[in-house]
Amino acid sequence: MIRRTLLICSLVLLASCNTYNSIDTFYDAHKEDNQVTAVRVPRFMLSLISGISPEMKSLVGNTKDLRYMSFPSTTAEKSEFLNKQMNGITGNSFIEVYRKNDELKRNVVSIREKRDAVKEILIYNNNNQNGSFLYFNGNFDPVKVRQMAQNEEFQKLGDGLINQYQGGNFTPGINQEEKN
Secondary structure (H helix, E strand, C coil), X not given: CHHHHHHHHHHHHHHHHHXXXXXXXXXXXXXXXXXXXXXXXXXXXHHHHHHHCHHHXXXXXXXXXXXXXXXXXXXXXXXXXXXXXXXXXXXXXXXXXXXXXECXXXXXXXXXXXXXXXXXXXXXXXXXXXXXXEEEEEEECHHHHHHHHHCCHHHHHHHHHHHHHHCCCCCHHHHHHHHC
């Protein structure tokens, strides 16, 4: 009986720790922070993003969830805090494809695989002034992901995504109706 109770308590504790270190938790915890830009793209809008580049068209076609967040990281303490949070998310269940450390500056591309497909991609950048992450969930070709990471195409996607949203290009039907 005691053994069973101890096992159940251990599983509950393990599950609660695992939920803390998730992209959902990070996104929800920081989306209300000051000077944060948070974008979660609905599935029906993903086709509009595919216009950024031909590579994005092939990548976005398999995406189920896409999120982008940029946040200030102007102090060493804030950078260290954010770096530790991202390390907690990617530490156990993600495979690092690319990492570049320069003191507190970080550039990390991590993936989560299932069989022969990449299921999740997480790109984290922090330059001690600004931090950002770009998250994909879907079904992706590992070779394509590796090529895109090496060519720094994921960084370009984050910039393109923000430009699309700020330019109002994601809601052409609504903008046209307002003008009429």
